[in-house]
Each structure stands twice: as C-alpha cells, then as structure tokens.
Amino acid sequence: MYRTKTCGELRLADAGTSVTLAGWVQRIRKMGGMTFIDLRDRYGITQLVFNSTADSSLFDAANRLGREYCIQVVGRVSERESKNPKMDTGEIEILAERLQILSPSLTPPFTIEDETDGGDDLRMKYRYLDLRRNAVRRNIELRHRMTILIRNFLDAQQFMEVETPVLIGSTPEGARDFVVPSRMNPGQFYALPQSPQTLKQLLMVAGFDRYFQIAKCFRDEDLRADRQPEFTQIDCEMSFVDQDDVLELFERMARHLFKEIRGVELPPLERMTWQEAMKRFGSDKPDLRFGMEFVELKEAFAGKGSFSVFDDAQYIGGICVPGCAHYSRKQLDELTDFVKRPQIGAKGLVYIKYNEDGSIKSSIDKFYREEVLRSVLQKGDAKPGDLMLILSGDKPNATRIQLCALRLEMGDRLGLRNKDVFKCLWIIDFPLFEWSDEEQRLMATHHPFTMPNPDDLPLLDEHPEQVRAKAYDFVCNGIEVGGGSLRIHDTQLQEKMFEVLGFTKERAEAQFGFLMNAFKYGAPPHAGLAFGLDRFVSIMAGLDSIRDCIAFPKNNSGRDVMLDAPGVLDDKQLEELQIRLNPSTKD
Numbered sequence: 001m002y003r004t005k006t007c008g009e010l011r012l013a014d015a016g017t018s019v020t021l022a023g024w025v026q027r028i029r030k031m032g033g034m035t036f037i038d039l040r041d042r043y044g045i046t047q048l049v050f051n052s053t054a055d056s057s058l059f060d061a062a063n064r065l066g067r068e069y070c071i072q073v074v075g076r077v078s079e080r081e082s083k084n085p086k087m088d089t090g091e092i093e094i095l096a097e098r099l100q101i102l103s104p105s106l107t108p109p110f111t112i113e114d115e116t117d118g119g120d121d122l123r124m125k126y127r128y129l130d131l132r133r134n135a136v137r138r139n140i141e142l143r144h145r146m147t148i149l150i151r152n153f154l155d156a157q158q159f160m161e162v163e164t165p166v167l168i169g170s171t172p173e174g175a176r177d178f179v180v181p182s183r184m185n186p187g188q189f190y191a192l193p194q195s196p197q198t199l200k201q202l203l204m205v206a207g208f209d210r211y212f213q214i215a216k217c218f219r220d221e222d223l224r225a226d227r228q229p230e231f232t233q234i235d236c237e238m239s240f241v242d243q244d245d246v247l248e249l250f251e252r253m254a255r256h257l258f259k260e261i262r263g264v265e266l267p268p269l270e271r272m273t274w275q276e277a278m279k280r281f282g283s284d285k286p287d288l289r290f291g292m293e294f295v296e297l298k299e300a301f302a303g304k305g306s307f308s309v310f311d312d313a314q315y316i317g318g319i320c321v322p323g324c325a326h327y328s329r330k331q332l333d334e335l336t337d338f339v340k341r342p343q344i345g346a347k348g349l350v351y352i353k354y355n356e357d358g359s360i361k362s363s364i365d366k367f368y369r370e371e372v373l374r375s376v377l378q379k380g381d382a383k384p385g386d387l388m389l390i391l392s393g394d395k396p397n398a399t400r401i402q403l404c405a406l407r408l409e410m411g412d413r414l415g416l417r418n419k420d421v422f423k424c425l426w427i428i429d430f431p432l433f434e435w436s437d438e439e440q441r442l443m444a445t446h447h448p449f450t451m452p453n454p455d456d457l458p459l460l461d462e463h464p465e466q467v468r469a470k471a472y473d474f475v476c477n478g479i480e481v482g483g484g485s486l487r488i489h490d491t492q493l494q495e496k497m498f499e500v501l502g503f504t505k506e507r508a509e510a511q512f513g514f515l516m517n518a519f520k521y522g523a524p525p526h527a528g529l530a531f532g533l534d535r536f537v538s539i540m541a542g543l544d545s546i547r548d549c550i551a552f553p554k555n556n557s558g559r560d561v562m563l564d565a566p567g568v569l570d571d572k573q574l575e576e577l578q579i580r581l582n583p584s585t586k587d
Contacts, residue, residue, distance in 0.1 A: 003021055003022040004019050004021075005019045005020070005021060005039040005072060006021075006044065007043055007046040008042075008044020008045070008046045008088055009038060009043060009044070009089075010046060011089070012092055015092060016078075018077075019075065019077060020103065021046060021073050022072045022104075023040050023070070023333065024039070025037045025067055025068060025069045025071060026039065027104075028062075028063075030063065035062045035063055036093075037050070039071070045089065046092075046093070047080070048073055049075075049093050050062035050137065051416055053549050065101070066107065068112060069101060069104055069105050070097060070102045070103040070104075070105065071100065071101055072100040072143035074097050074098040075096040075098075075116070076094070076095050076097065078094070087319075087430070093249055098459070109122055110129070112129060112133055116130075116297065120555075121555070124561045124562060130458075136548065139541050139548055142540060142549070143537045145261065146257060146261060147533070149256065149257055149260055150257070151214075153256055154236070157249065158209070158281070159210040160208055160495050161210040161212055161213055162203060162208065162213060163213060164193070164213060167180060167192070167482060168192075168193050169190070169353075170189065172428075175220065176221060177192065177194065177220060178191065178229070179192075185575055186577075192218035193217055194218065195234055195530060196213060197447060198449070200213075200235060201526065201528075202514075203237065204487075207239075209239045210236075213233075214230065214235075214533065215233045215530075216232060217231055217233050218231075227546075227554060228546060229554055231534050233530040233533060234532075234536075235528075235530045236250070236484075236529050237526060238528065240524055240525060241526070242525075243472065246529055247321075250474065252271050254269075254424065254474065257540070258422060258540075261540050267423060270426070272426070272436045273427070273429040274427055274428070278400055279400070281293065282294060282317075282400030284475075287411065287417065288451055289416060289417055289421050289423045289433060290411050290416035290417065294317045294318070295317065295320065295379055296408075296439075297317060297376055297390060298313070298314075300317060300379055301368070301376070305367045305372060305476060306367060310364075310392055312394075313394065314393070314395065315393055315394075315395070316390065317392075317400060318388050318389060318390035318403075319389050320380040320386050321386060321388075321410050321414070322383070324385075324415075325355050325387050326385075327351075335349055336405070338409055339391065341442035343405075344402050344405045346399075349389060349391065350363050350364050350389075350390040351363050351387060352364075353388075354377050354386045356384050360373055369572040389406060397402040419477075422476060422477060423477060424475065424476040427473040428472045429468045429471075429475070430445050430469045430473075431445050431468065432445060432471075433464050433500070433501075442464060442465065442502070443501070445469060446469060446483065448512075449485075449515075450470065450486070450487070450492070453468040453470055455468075459540055467486060471485035471486075472529070474529075474531065477539060480535075481535050481539065482530055482531035482532060484527065484528045484529030485528070486525075486526075487526050487528065489519055489523040489525055490523075491519040494512075
C-alpha cells in the first residue's frame with residue numbers, strides 16, 4: 001500500500017500507531033541533527049521528523065530531498081512537543097523509519113504556498129503546480145461540492161440529467177460560434193454550442209418534463225474577468241410551468257446552496273423590473289449591498305440657472321456619496337478622469353459638497369443660486385459631510401450606465417462591496433428586443449425563442465421595441481449569475497418573432513425549421529433557466545475572476561498557455577479537411 005493514512009487525518013488519539021504516508025515535500029527545515037519535513041497531500045500537511053542519532057542513512061536521505069519531491073514515508077505517530085494550533089495535524093508528528101522517493105522534482109518555478117511568488121502567466125503555464133496550492137485547490141473542491149448539491153437538489157425535484165450534443169449546427173443569431181470543420185463532409189462545419197437552448201426545448205416536446213445538465217458551452221467573444229471562451233452552465237428546462245413556478249423553484253435552489261456552502265439564510269428575493277433597475281441603478285444587474293440610488297435632477301435644474309451642459313441634456317442624474325464632502329480637488333479630478341475614460345464615455349462630472357458646517361461648495365455654483373443647489377442636496381437626501389456627484393447626457397439610459405460605473409467605483413472606494421455579504425434579486429420584464437448598431441436592426445435581448453409578454457402582443461407589428469419579454473435574471477452582488485425565460489411553443493408566434501428580427505422565411509427554415517416543425521406535434525408550454533456555474537462558484541468563494549475556480553482556464557487572450565493552444569495544424573490535417581490557408585496567415 002502506498003499509504004494507510006492521508007496527511008490531513010492523523011490526530012493525538014493516533015499516537016503510537018505505525019502509519020504509511022505519501023505526498024509532496026512542502027517544506028524542509030534542518031536543525032542540527034534533526035530534519036523536519038512538512039509532507040502535503042490534498043487532505044492536509046503532516047510534519048515528519050528525521051533524527052540523525054536514530055538512523056544516520058535515513059537522515060542523510062531526507063537531507064537530499066527537495067521541494068515537491070513525491071515521497072512515501074513509514075513511521076510512528078508521536079505527540080509534538082511544540083504544537084501548532086494553526087494545523088489540523090498540529091498536535092502530532094511522524095517519527096520516520098523508512099523513506100522512499102516515488103518521484104524526484106525539479107525546483108518549482110514558483111513557491112507552492114497560499115501566498116505564492118508566481119505571477120498569473122507563470123502560474124497558468126504550470127497550472128498543474130498551481131493546483132497543488134491550498135488556495136486554488138479549495139476553489140475546485142467548492143465547485144465539486146456545489147455541483148453535487150445542485151444535482152441532488154434537482155434530482156429530488158424530478159429533474160432528469162440528459163447530455164446533449166457538443167457538435168451541432170451554427171446559430172449565428174447570438175454570440176460568435178466556434179466552428180469545427182467536418183472531414184467527412186468537406187466544406188461543411190459543425191458549431192460548438194453557445195447553450196443547449198433548442199435541444200432542451202426539443203426534450204420538452206419529447207415529454208421529458210424536467211431536464212437539467214451541467215453543460216459545457218462555447219462563445220467566441222471578447223474576454224474579461226467573468227468570461228471564458230468555454231464555460232459551464234447549470235442548464236434547466238421545465239414543462240407546464242409559468243414564470244412564478246420557475247422563480248420559486250430556483251430561488252429555493254439558490255437558498256439551499258447559500259445555506260449549505262456559506263451558512264447564509266437568504267431572505268425572500270425582491271423582484272425588480274428592468275425599467276426600475278435602470279432608473280434606480282443604471283444597470284440590469286444592480287449591486288444592492290449599498291445605497292447611492294440615482295436621483296433624477298432634470299426638473300431640479302430646469303429654468304433655474306444658465307448652464308448649457310444641463311440645459312441641453314435629456315437626462316441629469318446624481319448619487320449621494322456619504323461622508324465624502326472632504327474630497328480634495330485632486331480626488332475629484334481623479335473621479336472626473338474616471339468617468340471620461342473611453343470605456344465609460346462621460347463628458348464631465350459635476351459635484352456639490354455639503355460640508356460638515358452646513359456650507360456648500362460646487363463646481364457649478366457660479367451658474368446656480370445657493371438655494372437651487374440646496375434643493376438638489378435635499379432631493380438626494382444628503383446630510384452634512386456628504387458629496388453629490390452628477391452626470392448628464394443626451395441619451396438617458398446611456399447616461400445612467402455611466403452613472404452606474406461611477407456608483408460602483410465609489411462603492412469600491414468606500415469598501416461597501418463586502419464579498420461576505422450577499423444581496424440577491426430577480427430582474428424581470430426585460431425588453432424583448434434591443435437595437436444593434438453593428439447590425440442596424442433589432443436583435444433578441446435574450447434569444448429568439450423568448451415568449452413576449454401576452455399583454456404586449458399587439459405592439460409586435462408597430463412598436464416591437466416596446467414589447468416586454470417573459471424573461472428573468474438572477475442577480476447577486478451586481479453579477480448576473482443566471483437567466484431564463486418562458487419559451488414560445490407556438491409555430492405561428494415563433495415565425496412572427498423571426499419576421500420582426502429580419503429573418504426571411506427561407507433563413508428561418510434553414511436555421512430553425514427543425515424546432516418549428518417540432519412545435520407542430522403538441523409542444524407543451526415550457527420555460528427554463530441557466531445559472532453560470534463558474535460565476536456562482538466565484539461568488540461563493542469570494543473571487544475576483546472566474547479563472548480561479550476553473551481547473552484549466554484560458555488567459556485574457558483566450559489562450560491556454562499550458563497547452564499552447566490554439567495552435568497551427570500541419571499540412572496533412574489541413575489537406576484532409578480540404579482547408580487552404582492564406583499564405584500570409586499560415587505562419
């Protein structure tokens with residue numbers, strides 16, 4: 001046997017027993033005639049003791065070990081004289097009697113410690129070493145535990161786990177597809193699924209009633225901290241349900257996960273319309289851990305001064321930042337530079353300081369009388385010591401989005417976005433369509449199979465931009481964790497949706513004819529939802545990036561630096577696929 005115990009399970013009650021351990025050398029401490037080695041495995045760390053007076057050859061062998069050597073040790077459990085209360089095994093040590101090197105190790109390129117000296121790129125290149133670190137391994141263990149809890153919960157609710165294909169047809173209506181050439185069908189391509197959307201709808205037509213899958217999904221889109229080219233969804237679909245049924249069930253699942261993982265009892269979740277979320281927070285994923293709700297100020301300034309920026313604006317909004325009236329000119333200039341960054345796009349920032357002594361100071365006090373500025377402070381419920389920050393613009397929602405970025409920045413600066421506090425809610429009543437400047441047409445806000453709100457069906461012909469969707473998002477701490485909708489199950493309504501989206505009948509038939517034909521065979525009313533597993537785990541673990549809860553993630557350029565992928569194919573593979581590269585791109 002390679003081991004009789006793990007490195008994390010021995011306790012004082014085991015003193016006197018003979019054990020065999022196997023693992024990696026974490027640390028070596030040489031103290032005269034004694035050598036102490038911390039042996040690590042997935043389960044913990046145990047201290048080994050090698051005594052020169054007991055066995056000089058064994059002592060010499062121990063001194064020749066290096067960090068990350070994989071070894072096996074036989075010894076006797078003994079009570080430690082100097083106990084370590086920070087370790088689960090800190091009351092015992094192993095008096096070594098035999099040592100075998102199972103595999104030597106080169107010196108690692110970074111320290112395998114919680115506080116490592118390795119940068120992101122280096123750790124990603126040697127991810128198999130990075131995964132040995134407790135801090136990283138715990139995230140993967142948390143992910144495992146969450147998936148087990150999810151599977152057990154859904155199984156108890158009569159959901160059936162069904163695997164859907166990874167090689168499917170392309171559906172370019174959403175994000176960009178990853179495409180896969182077919183050797184057996186030259187010039188034709190599969191696509192990797194952005195989600196199993198149409199397939200899970202077909203399972204409802206097939207009568208499976210309740211489906212789920214921990215599904216791999218793929219999107220060829222620009223990356224950021226909460227995006228990867230491949231990601232994992234908790235993908236679900238249900239038949240004979242309405243919106244309340246779906247929200248109630250998956251709210252219970254979220255409540256179950258927070259209680260089991262974090263020991264947090266979630267209260268009943270607020271349901272906020274998309275319109276209200278944009279008006280109050282400038283975001284369809286508002287962070288409710290702190291206040292600073294938007295105050296609309298167009299009327300407060302109208303006709304009460306002469307400031308062309310406000311006079312010409314369609315929207316003026318502000319936030320009241322508590323306790324920041326002391327901000328210096330330098331700090332206010334930094335905030336101005338922040339909102340003027342290209343990613344945010346505001347043209348400037350207006351402030352009103354409500355000083356502790358009751359006086360006020362503003363960047364626009366030469367344009368408005370003091371009583372006007374005080375009325376603005378009153379409208380924002382400002383107290384002495386507070387700071388009002390104001391943005392304006394021609395497009396209300398665009399300006400609200402800019403103000404949202406400023407709100408979140410102030411939340412970060414004031415330490416109000418505590419990762420151990422969880423504020424969750426549902427966002428409902430999304431617009432069914434949104435305008436795409438790139439496509440110069442209406443696009444489906446979620447996807448083309450989303451059910452319009454029945455009350456808005458008369459608007460589909462003349463004012464489709466006003467139609468609300470029977471769609472919903474689960475939001476936690478300002479992060480969209482999941483979302484879904486009621487689905488269209490009527491062929492004629494689905495055809496109408498494609499028409500509004502600019503599909504010709506031929507294109508709709510070519511891409512989605514299989515689904516519309518299926519609807520002709522008694523399709524049940526159905527709805528679904530998908531949680532982003534990576535995002536959900538990262539929230540539970542308090543991480544800034546989903547990369548840290550994925551075993552082998554890609555970097556910000558979409559590359560796997562460990563496998564050096566993507567890479568080039570050799571000429572023979574390209575010939576078999578009948579693919580010819582442009583000579584300028586082949587290298």
